[in-house]
Amino acid sequence: MSKIKKSQTQKDESVINNLQEKEKENYGKLLSTTEGLDSVLLKKSEIFSIGRDQTLTLSFPKNNRISGKHCTIEWVEEEETNYGLKKYKVIIKDFSSNGTYVNNQRVGKNKEIELFHSDRISLSAPQGAKSKQPKPVCEFVFQDWSVIPPENMNKGIYKEYEIKHLLGTGNFAEVKYGINKKTKEKYAIKIIDKKKFIGPQDYVGRNRLMDEVKILTRIRHQNLVYLEEIFEDENYLYLVLELVTGGDLLDQIINKGAYTEKKSRIIFKQLLEVMDYLHSEGIVHRDLKPENILLKLKDNDSFIKVADFGVSRIIKHDTFMQTIAGTPAYLAPEIIFQGDKNGYGKECDYWSLGVILYVIISGLEPFGVEEGNLKGQYKQIKTANIIFPEEEFGHISVAAKNLIRRFITVDIKKRITIKQALKHPWMLNKNKLVKDEFQTEYEKDSDSDSDSCFDLKPNSNSNSNSNSKMKSSSNSNSNSDSESDSNTKKKQTKSKNNIDENNIRKRKLVNVSEEDGITKEKQIKQNLKKQSKAKQKN
Structure with missing residues (x-):
């Protein structure tokens, strides 16, 4: 009986597996741009070190412009997030006298910074030094293989x-x-x-x-x-x-009208949960709007996918503001009026969620002004001046309008959070707000007064007309889930009448249906007449 030998195929598979294991060990590469100096791989298991000391990973023993221990590069794996994802970062530390430079900026002795894909590293001098100045001893480009695989x-x-x-x-x-x-x-x-x-x-x-x-x-x-x-x-x-083939939420509302409260709740619950996830990962969307909420399938108008949750983060604030000029309807006041001077956090997404719920449930935008009248729109946003027109909101529950108001609140400390919203009576399909039932759970997740979250009294940010609208709508049927088909059709017809397809060009950065390769020119029309009449009555 002969011994079992590996076939050539098995040998090849073994070699491939070994290569794959080695690739897992390496997280990146220092691509040398210095003549005569080889590129080097970076391993997760070791701290890469450079200096004159010959025990280091990369040594320049005879170069006096390099310190004994010049710098180190280290892969740092952080704790898992709530969702089981591992975070990491690559850190470069400078121990030198003559300097370690990243993108021509000196790190500083005994200081460290995070490295990113395509960063340029130079030792002892910045890149592009003038003829009379000393040139870098060596130069590298950092390649992060978790960002773009080497293949x-x-x-x-x-x-x-x-x-x-x-x-x-x-x-x-x-x-x-x-x-x-x-x-x-x-x-x-x-x-x-x-x-x-x-x-x-x-x-x-x-x-x-x-x-x-x-x-x-x-x-x-x-x-x-x-x-x-x-x-x-x-x-x-x-x-x-x-690829998401169902189009976006804005197109859905344009074509078929506003959603019922029952379907609105299904969509909004998904939106709250996914935004809670993004915030737990340290991601603030900043540009949340119906155009960035996609429908997974054409025949399912309730399964959503959020897109473009990263693009707004990589654009400088001034440039970002230019891109949304003319369409600030979903932006929180702190973004418009404070810019990035004082910074803004996930609370700006809370505001946008309230505006989106208003749109889903009514087919209108809460901050409606004449085209080009940004000053008037900014004023409405700055004061959270919203109303609930009887024709569109008369059949909507008080709880739904209460939740919208809690999101659209100027004071970020009083703005309802996502965790609080998930426990809001409207989200739990309870149309009567019973304070005692929600008091304990609400206090666990809130730093503010719990009474303010589930209190039906109109927000002080609103004008007197808004208050009257709240009172009048509270007398109507609050259980919209059982509304008749005729009311639904009437609401959808009214929603379509509030669409102006030639207002401004809707430029998408998101997926549309496979057959539709043309960017559509549609936007929710502002309900100007109703708002102006309401203000005149005051």
């Missing part, structure tokens, strides 16, 4: 994907329909033009971009458009995204 760096996306018709366009990107040549799977490929918002020397912008890409690669939620893989070349970043 994707030397081949173009066009070798892997067949890229077809245009699905949508935006200020910084366009989205095209793509098919994987091997698997035949269909995707939406977002092509981001890096030159439009990061210049060749804008290392901060590049860091911001790659930081965002790193986030996109690690998050997973059933209500998020997932990122399959990434490609990059000199001018463009290619994001291969899940």
